[in-house]
Amino acid sequence: MFDVLVYLYENYWRPDSCPEHDQLSRKLTSVGFENDEIEEALSWLDGLTSVAETQAQMQSALSMRIYTASEQDRLGTTSIAFLSFLESAGVLPAHMREIAVDRAMAAPGGSLALEDLKIIVLMVFWSMGEEPDALILDELFVDDADRLIH
Template sequence: MFDILMYLFENYIHSEAEVMVDHELLTDELTRAGFHQDEIYKALAWLEKLAALQDTEAYPYLTRVGNQSIRIYTSQESQILDVECRGFLMFLEQVNLLDFTTREMVIDRVMELDTKFFCIDDLKWVVLMVLFNVPGKENAYSQMEDLIFDEQEGPLH
Protein backbone atom coordinates (compact mmCIF):
# COMPACT_ATOMS: atom_id res chain seq x y z
CA MET A 1 0.00 0.00 0.00
CA PHE A 2 2.82 2.43 0.83
CA ASP A 3 4.28 1.90 -2.65
CA ILE A 4 0.96 2.99 -4.16
CA LEU A 5 0.87 6.10 -1.98
CA MET A 6 4.41 6.94 -3.07
CA TYR A 7 3.50 6.36 -6.72
CA LEU A 8 0.47 8.66 -6.46
CA PHE A 9 2.37 11.32 -4.58
CA GLU A 10 5.32 11.36 -6.98
CA ASN A 11 3.26 11.13 -10.18
CA TYR A 12 0.36 13.41 -9.36
CA ILE A 13 0.68 15.45 -6.24
CA HIS A 14 4.38 16.25 -6.07
CA SER A 15 4.68 16.78 -9.82
CA GLU A 16 1.66 19.12 -9.68
CA ALA A 17 -0.07 17.09 -12.39
CA GLU A 18 -3.83 17.22 -12.42
CA VAL A 19 -5.07 14.69 -9.88
CA MET A 20 -7.65 12.29 -11.21
CA VAL A 21 -10.76 12.25 -9.08
CA ASP A 22 -12.37 9.36 -10.93
CA HIS A 23 -11.57 6.34 -8.79
CA GLU A 24 -12.22 3.91 -11.64
CA LEU A 25 -9.73 5.59 -13.97
CA LEU A 26 -7.18 5.86 -11.18
CA THR A 27 -7.71 2.22 -10.20
CA ASP A 28 -7.28 1.14 -13.82
CA GLU A 29 -4.06 3.12 -14.14
CA LEU A 30 -2.67 1.71 -10.89
CA THR A 31 -3.60 -1.82 -11.98
CA ARG A 32 -1.76 -1.27 -15.28
CA ALA A 33 1.22 -0.04 -13.24
CA GLY A 34 1.30 -3.46 -11.56
CA PHE A 35 -0.44 -2.83 -8.24
CA HIS A 36 -2.99 -5.27 -6.79
CA GLN A 37 -6.58 -4.10 -6.57
CA ASP A 38 -7.02 -4.73 -2.83
CA GLU A 39 -3.91 -2.64 -2.11
CA ILE A 40 -5.19 0.10 -4.42
CA TYR A 41 -8.46 0.32 -2.48
CA LYS A 42 -6.57 0.46 0.82
CA ALA A 43 -4.37 3.29 -0.47
CA LEU A 44 -7.33 5.28 -1.78
CA ALA A 45 -9.13 4.83 1.55
CA TRP A 46 -5.94 6.00 3.34
CA LEU A 47 -5.93 9.18 1.24
CA GLU A 48 -9.64 9.79 1.86
CA LYS A 49 -9.08 9.48 5.62
CA LEU A 50 -6.17 11.90 5.37
CA ALA A 51 -8.47 14.46 3.78
CA ALA A 52 -11.12 13.77 6.44
CA LEU A 53 -8.65 14.45 9.28
CA GLN A 54 -9.10 18.16 8.70
CA ASP A 55 -12.65 17.88 10.07
CA THR A 56 -12.16 18.54 13.80
CA GLU A 57 -15.75 17.52 14.55
CA ALA A 58 -15.03 14.05 13.23
CA TYR A 59 -11.63 13.93 14.97
CA PRO A 60 -11.97 15.93 18.20
CA TYR A 61 -8.57 14.76 19.51
CA LEU A 62 -7.04 17.10 16.96
CA THR A 63 -8.30 20.13 18.88
CA ARG A 64 -5.48 21.49 20.99
CA VAL A 65 -5.92 22.46 24.61
CA GLY A 66 -3.15 24.73 25.91
CA ASN A 67 0.15 25.36 24.19
CA GLN A 68 2.30 22.67 25.81
CA SER A 69 1.89 18.97 25.29
CA ILE A 70 3.86 15.82 25.83
CA ARG A 71 3.10 12.92 23.54
CA ILE A 72 3.01 9.51 25.19
CA TYR A 73 3.08 6.80 22.55
CA THR A 74 1.04 3.63 22.93
CA SER A 75 2.81 0.30 22.73
CA GLN A 76 1.41 -0.23 19.22
CA GLU A 77 2.66 3.17 18.10
CA SER A 78 6.08 2.46 19.63
CA GLN A 79 6.30 -0.81 17.71
CA ILE A 80 5.78 0.99 14.40
CA LEU A 81 7.51 4.28 15.25
CA ASP A 82 10.92 3.34 16.63
CA VAL A 83 13.04 5.68 18.76
CA GLU A 84 14.54 7.32 15.68
CA CYS A 85 11.09 8.05 14.21
CA ARG A 86 9.71 9.39 17.49
CA GLY A 87 12.80 11.58 17.89
CA PHE A 88 12.35 12.89 14.36
CA LEU A 89 8.73 13.81 15.09
CA MET A 90 9.87 15.66 18.20
CA PHE A 91 12.54 17.46 16.15
CA LEU A 92 9.92 18.52 13.58
CA GLU A 93 7.78 19.94 16.37
CA GLN A 94 10.73 21.78 17.91
CA VAL A 95 11.56 23.47 14.60
CA ASN A 96 7.85 24.24 14.05
CA LEU A 97 7.36 22.13 10.94
CA LEU A 98 4.73 20.12 12.79
CA ASP A 99 2.32 21.33 15.40
CA PHE A 100 0.12 19.28 17.72
CA THR A 101 -2.53 18.74 15.07
CA THR A 102 -0.25 17.80 12.19
CA ARG A 103 1.79 15.51 14.47
CA GLU A 104 -1.37 13.64 15.38
CA MET A 105 -2.38 13.47 11.73
CA VAL A 106 1.01 11.95 10.89
CA ILE A 107 0.75 9.38 13.67
CA ASP A 108 -2.83 8.53 12.63
CA ARG A 109 -1.78 7.97 9.02
CA VAL A 110 1.31 5.94 9.99
CA MET A 111 -0.80 3.63 12.14
CA GLU A 112 -3.17 3.04 9.22
CA LEU A 113 -0.40 1.88 6.91
CA ASP A 114 -0.49 -1.79 6.14
CA THR A 115 3.21 -2.48 6.51
CA LYS A 116 5.41 -4.62 8.71
CA PHE A 117 8.55 -2.57 8.16
CA PHE A 118 8.52 1.16 8.69
CA CYS A 119 11.58 3.40 8.78
CA ILE A 120 12.40 7.07 9.15
CA ASP A 121 12.50 7.56 5.37
CA ASP A 122 8.90 6.29 5.17
CA LEU A 123 7.97 8.65 8.00
CA LYS A 124 9.42 11.61 6.11
CA TRP A 125 7.16 10.82 3.16
CA VAL A 126 4.09 10.50 5.38
CA VAL A 127 4.91 13.88 6.95
CA LEU A 128 5.25 15.36 3.48
CA MET A 129 1.89 13.94 2.39
CA VAL A 130 0.18 15.25 5.51
CA LEU A 131 1.68 18.73 5.18
CA PHE A 132 0.71 18.87 1.52
CA ASN A 133 -2.92 18.18 2.45
CA VAL A 134 -3.24 20.75 5.25
CA PRO A 135 -4.17 24.27 4.15
CA GLY A 136 -1.81 26.94 5.44
CA LYS A 137 1.15 24.55 5.78
CA GLU A 138 2.78 25.42 2.45
CA ASN A 139 5.91 26.80 4.10
CA ALA A 140 6.26 23.75 6.35
CA TYR A 141 5.75 21.52 3.29
CA SER A 142 8.50 23.37 1.43
CA GLN A 143 10.90 23.07 4.38
CA MET A 144 10.09 19.37 4.74
CA GLU A 145 10.77 18.90 1.04
CA ASP A 146 14.18 20.48 1.58
CA LEU A 147 14.85 18.08 4.46
CA ILE A 148 14.03 15.09 2.25
CA PHE A 149 15.70 16.10 -0.99
CA ASP A 150 18.64 18.18 0.23
CA GLU A 151 20.02 15.81 2.86
CA GLN A 152 23.59 16.56 3.79
CA GLU A 153 26.22 13.87 3.50
CA GLY A 154 28.40 13.29 6.55
CA PRO A 155 28.12 14.85 9.99
CA LEU A 156 26.44 18.21 10.49
CA HIS A 157 28.37 20.88 12.39
Protein backbone atom coordinates (compact mmCIF):
# COMPACT_ATOMS: atom_id res chain seq x y z
CA MET A 1 0.00 0.00 0.00
CA PHE A 2 2.74 2.48 0.90
CA ASP A 3 4.45 2.00 -2.47
CA VAL A 4 1.20 2.99 -4.19
CA LEU A 5 0.91 6.09 -1.98
CA VAL A 6 4.47 7.14 -2.80
CA TYR A 7 3.77 6.62 -6.50
CA LEU A 8 0.68 8.85 -6.27
CA TYR A 9 2.60 11.54 -4.42
CA GLU A 10 5.40 11.50 -6.98
CA ASN A 11 3.12 11.47 -10.03
CA TYR A 12 0.16 13.67 -9.09
CA TRP A 13 0.70 17.18 -7.82
CA ARG A 14 -2.56 17.25 -5.86
CA PRO A 15 -5.23 14.70 -5.01
CA ASP A 16 -7.71 16.45 -7.30
CA SER A 17 -5.35 15.83 -10.23
CA CYS A 18 -5.74 12.06 -9.77
CA PRO A 19 -8.15 10.36 -12.16
CA GLU A 20 -11.30 8.66 -10.87
CA HIS A 21 -10.79 5.40 -8.98
CA ASP A 22 -11.51 3.10 -11.95
CA GLN A 23 -9.11 4.88 -14.28
CA LEU A 24 -6.51 5.29 -11.53
CA SER A 25 -6.79 1.61 -10.66
CA ARG A 26 -6.15 0.66 -14.30
CA LYS A 27 -3.18 3.04 -14.44
CA LEU A 28 -1.69 1.59 -11.26
CA THR A 29 -2.21 -1.96 -12.56
CA SER A 30 -0.46 -1.08 -15.81
CA VAL A 31 2.48 0.31 -13.81
CA GLY A 32 2.78 -3.03 -12.02
CA PHE A 33 0.99 -2.73 -8.70
CA GLU A 34 -1.09 -5.67 -7.45
CA ASN A 35 -4.89 -5.32 -7.24
CA ASP A 36 -4.98 -5.93 -3.47
CA GLU A 37 -2.34 -3.26 -2.92
CA ILE A 38 -4.22 -0.80 -5.14
CA GLU A 39 -7.59 -1.39 -3.46
CA GLU A 40 -6.02 -1.05 0.00
CA ALA A 41 -4.35 2.25 -0.96
CA LEU A 42 -7.47 3.69 -2.61
CA SER A 43 -9.62 2.74 0.36
CA TRP A 44 -7.07 4.31 2.71
CA LEU A 45 -7.07 7.48 0.58
CA ASP A 46 -10.87 7.63 0.72
CA GLY A 47 -10.57 7.54 4.50
CA LEU A 48 -7.94 10.29 4.38
CA THR A 49 -10.24 12.48 2.30
CA SER A 50 -13.13 11.86 4.66
CA VAL A 51 -11.11 12.61 7.80
CA ALA A 52 -9.48 15.70 6.27
CA GLU A 53 -12.90 17.10 5.30
CA THR A 54 -14.45 16.53 8.72
CA GLN A 55 -11.49 17.34 10.96
CA ALA A 56 -12.12 20.74 12.48
CA GLN A 57 -9.21 22.78 13.69
CA MET A 58 -10.39 22.39 17.27
CA GLN A 59 -7.05 21.66 18.91
CA SER A 60 -5.56 24.53 20.82
CA ALA A 61 -1.89 25.37 20.52
CA LEU A 62 -1.76 24.90 24.28
CA SER A 63 -3.35 21.46 24.28
CA MET A 64 -1.41 18.29 25.02
CA ARG A 65 -1.87 15.07 23.06
CA ILE A 66 -2.17 11.93 25.16
CA TYR A 67 -1.86 8.76 23.09
CA THR A 68 -4.11 5.83 23.93
CA ALA A 69 -2.61 2.43 24.67
CA SER A 70 -3.63 1.13 21.23
CA GLU A 71 -2.06 4.17 19.55
CA GLN A 72 1.13 3.67 21.55
CA ASP A 73 1.25 0.00 20.54
CA ARG A 74 0.59 0.76 16.89
CA LEU A 75 2.86 3.79 16.51
CA GLY A 76 5.65 3.03 18.95
CA THR A 77 7.78 5.56 20.79
CA THR A 78 9.91 6.48 17.77
CA SER A 79 6.91 7.46 15.64
CA ILE A 80 5.24 9.33 18.50
CA ALA A 81 8.50 11.22 19.08
CA PHE A 82 8.68 12.04 15.38
CA LEU A 83 5.14 13.45 15.40
CA SER A 84 6.00 15.47 18.49
CA PHE A 85 9.14 16.79 16.77
CA LEU A 86 7.17 17.91 13.71
CA GLU A 87 4.55 19.57 15.86
CA SER A 88 7.07 21.33 18.12
CA ALA A 89 8.95 22.53 15.02
CA GLY A 90 5.74 24.25 13.95
CA VAL A 91 5.33 22.34 10.69
CA LEU A 92 2.60 19.89 11.69
CA PRO A 93 -0.42 21.66 13.20
CA ALA A 94 -2.49 19.75 15.75
CA HIS A 95 -5.36 19.08 13.32
CA MET A 96 -2.94 17.57 10.78
CA ARG A 97 -1.32 15.48 13.53
CA GLU A 98 -4.76 14.10 14.38
CA ILE A 99 -5.35 13.20 10.73
CA ALA A 100 -1.94 11.48 10.61
CA VAL A 101 -2.71 9.49 13.78
CA ASP A 102 -6.12 8.50 12.43
CA ARG A 103 -4.63 7.30 9.13
CA ALA A 104 -1.79 5.50 10.93
CA MET A 105 -4.36 3.59 12.95
CA ALA A 106 -6.24 2.79 9.72
CA ALA A 107 -3.16 1.45 7.92
CA PRO A 108 -3.04 -2.32 7.49
CA GLY A 109 -0.71 -4.51 9.50
CA GLY A 110 0.66 -4.47 13.00
CA SER A 111 3.21 -2.03 14.37
CA LEU A 112 3.84 0.86 12.04
CA ALA A 113 7.41 1.52 10.94
CA LEU A 114 8.68 5.10 11.14
CA GLU A 115 9.21 5.09 7.36
CA ASP A 116 5.51 4.26 6.87
CA LEU A 117 4.47 7.03 9.27
CA LYS A 118 6.59 9.47 7.29
CA ILE A 119 4.67 8.48 4.15
CA ILE A 120 1.40 9.00 6.02
CA VAL A 121 2.49 12.49 7.13
CA LEU A 122 3.52 13.28 3.57
CA MET A 123 0.12 12.12 2.30
CA VAL A 124 -1.63 14.31 4.88
CA PHE A 125 0.24 17.34 3.53
CA TRP A 126 -0.56 16.19 -0.02
CA SER A 127 -4.27 15.76 0.73
CA MET A 128 -4.45 19.30 2.16
CA GLY A 129 -2.73 20.69 -0.93
CA GLU A 130 0.27 21.82 1.10
CA GLU A 131 3.91 21.30 0.28
CA PRO A 132 6.10 20.80 3.34
CA ASP A 133 9.17 23.03 3.39
CA ALA A 134 12.49 21.64 2.17
CA LEU A 135 13.82 20.73 5.61
CA ILE A 136 10.71 18.71 6.42
CA LEU A 137 10.83 17.00 3.04
CA ASP A 138 14.41 16.05 3.92
CA GLU A 139 13.18 14.56 7.22
CA LEU A 140 10.43 12.66 5.42
CA PHE A 141 12.57 11.26 2.60
CA VAL A 142 16.20 10.89 3.66
CA ASP A 143 17.07 7.81 5.68
CA ASP A 144 19.12 8.59 8.80
CA ALA A 145 21.82 6.15 7.64
CA ASP A 146 22.22 8.17 4.41
CA ARG A 147 22.69 11.54 6.13
CA LEU A 148 26.08 13.21 6.00
CA ILE A 149 27.35 14.57 9.27
CA HIS A 150 29.25 17.83 8.86
